[in-house]
Amino acid sequence: MSEDTKIIMDEDIEKKLEAEVEKERFLTFHSADLTFAANTKYVIEIITNHAITTLPMVPEYIKGIINLRGQIIPIVDIRLRLGKPPIDMENNDTTCIIVLDIDSISVGILVDSVSQVVDSELSKISPVPVNNQHELVNGMISLDVNNVVLLLDCQQLVDTQKMM
Amino acid sequence: MDNGTDSMLDMYLFETNSLMEQLDELLIEAEKVEEFSTDDVNEIFRIMHTIKGSSAMMEFTSLNQIAHHIEDLFFYIRENGMDAIAPELKKTLFNLMFKATDMLRSEIEKVENNEPLTENIDNIIGEINSFLNKISNPSDAADSPADTQQDSPSVEELNMELAHCPDDNAPFFIKVLFEEGCGMENLRAFMLVNALQDLALDFHFYPDDVENNSDSSQSIIDNGFFLTLEKEENIEKVVNVITGTSHIHSYEVIENARLKRSGKDPDEQADISAQAAVPISTDDTPVKAASIDNKNIEVPAKQTAAPAANAARLHAGPVKQSLISVNLSKLDALVAIVGEIVITESMVTSSPDIQGLKLDNFMKSSRQLGKLTKELQDIAMSLRMVPVSGVFQKMNRIVRDMKQKLNKDVRLTIIGEDTELDKSIVDGISDPIMHIVRNSMDHGVENTSEERIAAGKDPQAEIILSAAHTGSEVIIKVEDDGYGMDTEQILAKAANNGLLIKPESEYTKKEILGLLLLPGFSTNEEVTEYSGRGVGMDVVKRNVEAVGGTVSISSELGQGSCTTLKIPLTMAIVDGMEIAVGQSIFTVPIANIRQSFKVSNEDVVYDAEGNEIVKCMDEFYPIIRVHQLYNVETDVTSIEDGILIWVEASDTSYCLFVDELLGEQQVVVKPLPTYLNSFNIKNSGISGCTILGNGNISIILDILSLYEMTQY
Structure with a gap:
């Protein structure tokens, strides 16, 4: 299993040395043409090449369940969850599953690719413009390199009542 | 140390709760015949005695007090028999007992939830005492609190006689029991006396000839060794010395009830009646009332289970000596590991590396391993089962x-x-x-x-x-x-x-x-x-x-x-039949399968709505195609290519159409992730999933809800 796990820590170490501002750490990933950021406090691990067992009678965006060391974890396809077209699984080797633990509910999200871990001051997180509300997004972080990432609303992801 | 008190508390709760259950059962049974048999009375007495003792040890005053008063009540009943109670009072007795056990139960609950115990329990105690008063003086049915207080000491006296207290006018007795069979009790007692004399306290001891009369040993073994004290504040010092002495089994502080009876403390009496007359008093007063009521503190030295053991020795009741209590989380861990072992065992024995090899010795030992694993699993499962x-x-x-x-x-x-x-x-x-x-x-x-x-x-x-x-x-x-x-x-x-x-x-x-x-x-x-x-x-x-x-x-x-x-039955291990539909693997519990068979096209008939029906054993059953139901892609769509499984659950019976049977396997049921609960998956014929030997997941079908789903 360990070769499946990518650990991204290049930036972590140097950032730790910096003065303690109110900072949170985010894992950024791509899905469709969007870049998301998920708070690392929810992230358990990143796995690739995992056989997903499909489940009948569930919405399409639930890809199925996986067996992660004896633990059964449901997999949500972020693309389908957001109503985007599914990714071409055949010609893609960057797709991976990010396993999240949100208030002790484990869920894996299927994303196109994982990019990096960034530190961001809490003050840099701005709310989403009212007329631009987006599902699963509860904020935006502007990174210095002139790009803006969407903050993944992990709570909404597991709040299945709202989805119904 | 914290751990020590925790496990003591656990023990206490376990013991007290099981005693309360016994008591409840006993009361319900006894009420049906509106009578306590002698055995019942002894049993209640024993239970109350145990609760009293262990509660005192844990310093749960309210529990101790209630149990103490019920014990008094049943002491009276034991001495005088049920016949001494007027028939019309029996109903009151039962109601009173139920009320008192409720009170005990709610106090135990508070202990469990780490809440402060009720301080003011005069209400229930007053009720018990007035009832005791009523049955002991049928002519004087007045139940004023003052009477209660004057009357209850009679039981105290009986208790004292029971404890073989010597005649002495000192207000406090301490009864010391030495460990059984420690030998030379009289000398040990004398050593204790010597140690106490060093404190320069005013005290007497009985038997008083321990120093030179070796026959006093027998009296000490039978009745205990008594110390009498004049001042309450000295009790603590003496107790300190006693607990520091070796070979002491237990000791008991007894207030001289005879003295109290003679009305030596009119102030105290007045105080108590005032307390009892105002059942709902403010927060600071009940403490005082409780401390006055503390006539009988039994504190076993060193051995925590002493009161229980004593009681068990006195009244040979159903003692569950063969039970131990185990932390539930340890059991969970055990069951989880056993589950993994079962999976790993089948991974090893069905490993692709040994397929096709002829390994006689390996097969022999792996069969043995399989058998043992199954036994282990059965035992692990049964550990958590309770009726x-x-x-x-x-x-x-x-x-x-x-x-x-x-x-x-x-x-x-x-x-x-x-x-x-x-x-x-x-x-x-x-x-x-x-x-x-x-x-x-x-x-x-x-x-x-x-x-x-x-x-x-x-x-x-x-x-x-x-x-x-x-x-x-x-x-x-x-x-x-x-x-x-x-x-x-x-x-x-x-x-x-x-x-x-x-x-x-x-x-x-x-x-x-x-x-x-x-x-x-x-x-x-x-x-x-x-x-x-x-x-x-x-x-x-x-x-x-x-x-x-x-x-x-x-x-x-x-x-x-x-x-x-x-x-x-959670985490139950199910004997399942693995079936394949397209790429998916499902598990059908063997218990639900009646038969599996191939059919030809001619065997299938259609009802008015075009549903497929097949005849087995002279009855017609509907066919449910799993691939259609769950939208699974498969090449096997013709009824002749696949296989039918005739399944049955409670009163529904039908046939499942699947691609092929893969074989029988024992599987550990894992619940589906909670995340999926909101998709109503429980009602779609899926009861859980399991991990197969090769690490793949198989979905366990729920035969009953699968059928119900097709009916809408």
């Missing part, structure tokens, strides 16, 4: 109480109480069952027996509580033969509450009864003490679903209703 009788017995009590309050004549019949369920599930279903029984008592059963006679029923209503195993489930039913449910009334009420989602005429009877389980539904117009607050069946449903079960209601108007709880 439901504990929960069922509680219902006896509820029916009894409500019978009196509502003035209804109901009998509770219990069937299958030794059915075993996982411990956590038994705990989880206690509240739902209680709720259902209350509902049945309150508005299920007719209000008067005249009404029942008019309806042509037995004047005594019956509530049947039953539990039974069916394969992988336990079915718990609460049936009553009362009014039954009026579907029209339910529908109207639901419409009133805005719970309907389609026109009234489209509701089937089953759906209407299902409305009862919705939040905010209560058929009773009036709110009563027991039910009808608008929270009810929906809470039942939620609680039962929390342990993976289902609730359903059936009812015939005028004949009664039946609430059925289907509870899975």
Whole structure:
């Protein structure tokens, strides 16, 4: 299993040395043409090449369940969850599953690719413009390199009542 | 140290709770015949004595006090026999006992929840004392608190005589018991006296010739060694010395009741009567009252189980010596590991590396391993199983109480109480069952027996509580033969509450009864003490679903209703048949399979709607194609290519059409992730999943709900 796990820590170490501002750490990933950021406090691990067992009678965006060391974890396809077209699984080797633990509910999200871990001051997180509300997004972080990432609303992801 | 007190507390709670259960059972049984047998009285005395002792040790004053007073009461009954109690008072005795046990129970609950104990318990103690007063002085039935206080010392005196206290006018006695068989008791006592003399206290000791009379040993062994003290403040110093001395089994501080009887402390007496007259007093006074009441503190030295052991020796009752209590989390860990071992075992024995090799010795040992693993698994599973009788017995009590309050004549019949369920599930279903029984008592059963006679029923209503195993489930039913449910009334009420989602005429009877389980539904117009607050069946449903079960209601108007709880045996290990449909693998519990067979096209007939039906054993059964039901892509769509599995669950029976059978395997049931619960997956024929030997996941089919799903 360990070769499946990518650990991204290049930036972590140097950032730790910096003065303690109110900072949170985010894992950024791509899905469709969007870049998301998920708070690392929810992230358990990143796995690739995992056989997903499909489940009948569930919405399409639930890809199925996986067996992660004896633990059964449901997999949500972020693309389908957001109503985007599914990714071409055949010609893609960057797709991976990010396993999240949100208030002790484990869920894996299927994303196109994982990019990096960034530190961001809490003050840099701005709310989403009212007329631009987006599902699963509860904020935006502007990174210095002139790009803006969407903050993944992990709570909404597991709040299945709202989805119904 | 913290750990030490924790495990002591655990022990205490375990012991006290099981004693309370025994007591409850005993009371219910005894009430049926309206009499305590001598055995019952001894048993209650023993239970109360144990609770008193261990509560004192844990410093739970209120528990200690209540138990102490009940003990006094039963001491009197034991000495004088049940006949001494006037028949009309027996009912009062039972009510009093139930009230007192409730009080004890609520105090124990507080201990469990780490809440402060009730400080003011004068109310219940006053009641016990006045009852004791009543039965001991039938001529003087006045139950003023002052009388109570004057009278109760008579029991104290009896207690003192029981303890063989010597004649002395000192206000305090300390009774010391040496360890059995330690030898030379008189010299040990003398050493203790020497140690105490170093403190320069004013005290006497009995027998007083320990120094030069070796015969006093026998008296010490039989009756104990007594120290008498003049001043209360010295007790602590003496106790310190005693606990520091070796070979002491236990000691007991006894207040001289004879002295008290003579009215030596009029101030104290006045104080007590004032206390008792004002049962609800402010926060600071009860402490004082409690401390005055502390006549009898039994503190076993060193050996924590001493009071229990003493009591057990005195009255040979059913002592469960062969039981140990184990932390539930350890058991969980054990079961989880055993589950992994089972999977790993099958991974090893079916490893692709050894396929096709002829390894005689390996096969032999792996078979042995398989057998042992299965045994290990069975034992691990059975560890967590407890009978439901504990929960069922509680219902006896509820029916009894409500019978009196509502003035209804109901009998509770219990069937299958030794059915075993996982411990956590038994705990989880206690509240739902209680709720259902209350509902049945309150508005299920007719209000008067005249009404029942008019309806042509037995004047005594019956509530049947039953539990039974069916394969992988336990079915718990609460049936009553009362009014039954009026579907029209339910529908109207639901419409009133805005719970309907389609026109009234489209509701089937089953759906209407299902409305009862919705939040905010209560058929009773009036709110009563027991039910009808608008929270009810929906809470039942939620609680039962929390342990993976289902609730359903059936009812015939005028004949009664039946609430059925289907509870899975969690983490149960299921013998399953692995079946393949397309790329997916499913598991069908072997218990549900009657037969599997191939059919030709000619065997299949069609009903009016074009559904496939097949005939087996002269009966016709519908065919459900799994690939159609679950939209699984497969090449096997012709009925001749695949295979039919004839399955059966409770009263439904049908045939599943699948691609092929892969083989039989024992699987560990894992629940589906909680995240998926909101997709109503439980009602789509899926009960859980399991991990196969190769690490793949197989979905376990629930034969009953799979069929129900196809019916909508």
